Amino acid sequence: MKIIKLLSLILGSLYLLGCTASKEISVNSRESWQAAKPKPFTQHVPERITIHHEGTIFEKSGDAPKHIKNVQTWGMGKDRNWTDIPYHFLIDPNGNVYEGRNVFTVGETATEYDPTGHLLITCMGNFEEQEIGEEQLEALINLTAYCCKKYQISPETIASHKDYSKQTVCPGKNLYKFIENGYIQSEVIKRLKDGD
């Protein structure tokens, strides 16, 4: 009897641990990458998830906060004159998530689509040339599920930059395949159900 009770307790806590793991998301703040203050911005309500790659080859050993800061500095400079870093969230190859621009501000793009209403998540790296690792893909799924829940966005809206633009291969074929075959969407839906 005692053993059965003990077993059920252990199984119960394992189950709880599993649930917590799927829901938990830790986002590194803008301070973690020493973000500059944004310029005045246009507001919007995010209603779809759009996945990007950052486009620069980036390895696990790279200094993610430093790279993110450089992207912001370049984007806000004379080349682009953007109001802030273009994306709402960034994920490094180790699966760490970083806060980008305010979610309620319109993102930026160097191509022809209008990102109003799009919540932009970028994976650091170039997946036309690199393979996406398990940690980064897993973090992308968890973050997308978190955003769907928090901002009441349907997982049906999950798409990528190149679904809206003919001028880009972003997020690269090695990441796009997981969008195209429905893997990311079905994993997000699973996690949303687990989180109820």
Ligand SMILES: [Zn+2]
């Ligand atoms: Zn893109």
